[in-house]
Amino acid sequence: MYQLKAFIKSQVTLNDSELETISSSFQIKNLSKGQLLLRRGQIANQYYFVNSGALRFFYEEDAPLTAWVVLPNEFFAEISSLNPQRPTRFNVEAVETTELLYIDKAEMEALYQQIPAWQEFGRKLWERMAISMIDEIIRFQTLTAEERYLEFLKRPGIMQHVSIKQLASYLGITPNALSRIRKNLR
Numbered sequence: 001m002y003q004l005k006a007f008i009k010s011q012v013t014l015n016d017s018e019l020e021t022i023s024s025s026f027q028i029k030n031l032s033k034g035q036l037l038l039r040r041g042q043i044a045n046q047y048y049f050v051n052s053g054a055l056r057f058f059y060e061e062d063a064p065l066t067a068w069v070v071l072p073n074e075f076f077a078e079i080s081s082l083n084p085q086r087p088t089r090f091n092v093e094a095v096e097t098t099e100l101l102y103i104d105k106a107e108m109e110a111l112y113q114q115i116p117a118w119q120e121f122g123r124k125l126w127e128r129m130a131i132s133m134i135d136e137i138i139r140f141q142t143l144t145a146e147e148r149y150l151e152f153l154k155r156p157g158i159m160q161h162v163s164i165k166q167l168a169s170y171l172g173i174t175p176n177a178l179s180r181i182r183k184n185l186r
Contacts, residue, residue: 053098
């Protein structure tokens with residue numbers, strides 16, 4: 001819980017009682033590598049904090065396409081499903097053994113009513129997720145695969161969490177094309 005509390009305190013000002021009320025509302029979920037947190041077609045009902053491990057959002061058409069990677073100390077939700085309460089288009093999979101702290105949507109909303117600073121936290125969380133998604137879209141539309149790869153490497157420790165195949169699908173290229181890019185950059 002220490003990491004979660006530190007993250008929350010970095011975003012909003014709360015007294016110790018409020019922070020304890022919020023943190024006690026979270027539960028722990030452990031996932032094994034390859035285990036799905038959310039399956040395409042399900043409706044998301046929770047917010048998550050990655051305590052350790054990593055997850056990827058992917059969808060499968062002809063081949064799995066990684067859309068987003070979530071790392072330790074990140075707070076996230078499947079926002080395209082959670083708020084409109086419609087089925088997700090994604091599978092969310094643990095790419096390694098992962099420990100999550102989660103809170104149900106209903107509990108999150110109850111805390112919004114109880115603790116005004118928690119509303120600010122929620123707003124900041126939604127803004128950060130929206131900005132992250134917009135940045136991903138812009139990178140994909142404006143950067144070359146090599147430039148997207150270099151941007152991806154700026155995330156600390158990212159290469160420890162994803163396979164080359166997953167990274168290639170995230171970049172929208174084949175594993176062979178990624179190998180060529182990596183070779184050219186050496």
